[in-house]
Amino acid sequence: MTYIDCHIHVSDKFFFKRIDNLLLDWNEYNIEFIGAVATNLKDSQRNLEIAAKYPSIIVAGIGRHPWGAHKFTMEELTIFKGLAKKPEVRFIGEIGLDRYHIKEKNRWPIQEQVLDYFITIANENKKSIMLHQTGAEEELYEILSTRNLEVNFCCHWYSGSDKILKKLIDLGGFFSINPNFLRSRKHRRVLDLVDQHNLLTESDGPVKFQGEQGSPILIPFLCQEIAKELMIQPNNLAIIIKENYQRYLKN
Ligand SMILES: [Zn+2]
Numbered sequence: 386m387t388y389i390d391c392h393i394h395v396s397d398k399f400f401f402k403r404i405d406n407l408l409l410d411w412n413e414y415n416i417e418f419i420g421a422v423a424t425n426l427k428d429s430q431r432n433l434e435i436a437a438k439y440p441s442i443i444v445a446g447i448g449r450h451p452w453g454a455h456k457f458t459m460e461e462l463t464i465f466k467g468l469a470k471k472p473e474v475r476f477i478g479e480i481g482l483d484r485y486h487i488k489e490k491n492r493w494p495i496q497e498q499v500l501d502y503f504i505t506i507a508n509e510n511k512k513s514i515m516l517h518q519t520g521a522e523e524e525l526y527e528i529l530s531t532r533n534l535e536v537n538f539c540c541h542w543y544s545g546s547d548k549i550l551k552k553l554i555d556l557g558g559f560f561s562i563n564p565n566f567l568r569s570r571k572h573r574r575v576l577d578l579v580d581q582h583n584l585l586t587e588s589d590g591p592v593k594f595q596g597e598q599g600s601p602i603l604i605p606f607l608c609q610e611i612a613k614e615l616m617i618q619p620n621n622l623a624i625i626i627k628e629n630y631q632r633y634l635k636n
Contacts (some may be wrong), residue, residue: 386415386619391539392588393590395443396429396431407600416604418627420444420515421436426449448480450480450481451521452486453513457495474512475513478514478632481496481518481614482518485521496521511536519542529624530556537632541563547574560579588604588612
């Protein structure tokens with residue numbers, strides 16, 4: 386049985402400085418694919434560096450996280466456009482909107498603008514997108530449904546309303562689950578409402594869950610818990626998640 390961590394910040398210095406050893410450890414836990422998300426240009430370049438060294442395990446993403454969208458520059462946009470053409474770039478993310486952590490309303494239009502740039506880049510290069518939407522689920526839905534998205538999308542750590550979740554499901558979204566679902570009613574609803582063929586698994590490392598370090602070694606346990614919830618065998622779930630991930634990446 387092998388596992389997928391579709392959303393992890395391996396370019397974060399917490400992991401990056403000892404990535405060679407960590408990948409050996411994670412291999413012991415049968416982690417087959419690591420979806421390396423980026424929060425800025427430096428992360429994006431680091432992801433490509435790691436993927437060049439470990440092409441069979443690292444699935445490299447590039448992007449600008451909504452928390453830093455206000456720092457986005459036109460020079461960056463040009464570099465991102467160039468990077469997105471590379472076949473080594475497998476998806477665009479972590480991109481999106483955040484109105485929960487980012488309270489400054491003057492930054493919200495910039496987030497939308499940056500998201501819009503990345504949607505264009507994703508469409509032009511046929512790369513799937515990995516989305517963050519905390520506190521801005523409805524705004525994200527509005528953009529996705531009107532923007533003619535031509536590629537697959539995954540909402541990571543969804544914790545919005547059921548109403549918007551159902552709309553995002555109707556758009557054909559994938560949804561990645563992390564260990565927070567055990568404690569969050571809203572995140573758990575994703576398991577109740579989303580078809581198992583649209584589910585993915587993630588650690589969002591190095592984010593911590595109730596003091597526990599988020600990292601791919603949590604994924605086998607996470608799969609067990611999800612399988613319990615869905616009342617299926619953990620090994621069947623692992624197979625389904627792997628198929629889902631391959632489908633998500635293909636456009
Ligand atoms: Zn993340």
